[in-house]
Amino acid sequence: MLKSRAIVLSRENFGEADRYIQLFSRDWGLISVLAKSARKSKRRYVGGMDLFCHNEIVLRGDPRGKPYLVELTVLNSFTGLREDLDRLVVAGKAAQWVRRLSNTAVAMPGVYSLLGQTLALIEKTETERLPLLQLIFQIKFLDQIGLKPRMDACAKCSEALDNAAGVFDIDAGGLLCRPCLGERTVAHSMRLGEAEQALLAQGERLKLTLWDQFQFPTDSTRNLLRLTTQFASFHTQTQLPH
C-alpha cells in the first residue's frame, strides 16, 4: 500500500460504477487512479471525489500505472471553490494548466504546494482580485516547470537590453533589443510597462503568504494574463485557457 496527499483535478466515469480520478499528488505528481464503485457508494470515499478536494490517499499498484484507490481521507474539501462560479472558473483554469503542462507521474513538490496554496487563496480572496491571483499562479507555475520568459537580455540575440523599448515577443519568449525589434512579428508581440516587466521578471518570488498586501493595476493584470497564456501555449504547443 502506498500513501500520499493529493488534489483532485478531474474525474471520468468508467464502466457502470467506477471512476477514474486524476489527481496531483505530492509524491508522484500527476496520476490517474481507479476508484471502484465510486458512483454507487458515496460513503466509501466520503465526499473526497469532488473537484479540488485535498485528500490523503492510499493506493494499491504502481502509481505510474493505473493504481487502485483503496482509501481516502479528506483534508480540505474546498467547498467554497465549487459554490461560487467566479472561483470555480479560476480554480478550473489553474487545474487545466497543471493537467496539461505537468509531466505525468514525476514528483513536483513545488507545483503541489503552489496548487494547494493557490486553491486556498482562490477560496477566500475578494472576487475582484481573482484575475491577479490567477496571474501570479501562472508566473509561479511557469517558473516551476522551467519555462521562464527571458527578461534579463534580448530573447533573440542575448545582447544587453540597454534602452530597450519593452517589447515582449511571444515567439522569441521574452524582451527584444532594439536591433531585433525591427524583425519581430507584430501580431505576436506586446509592449510592456516597467511594472509589468518587473512582475514578469520576478513574480515567482512573491510569497503567497503575503498575498493580502500585494497590489497591481487591473489593466496590467489583464495584459499580462493574455501574455503568459499565449507564451505558455506557444512554447508548449498546448491550448491553454485564458
Ligand SMILES: [Zn+2]
Ligand atoms: Zn536582440
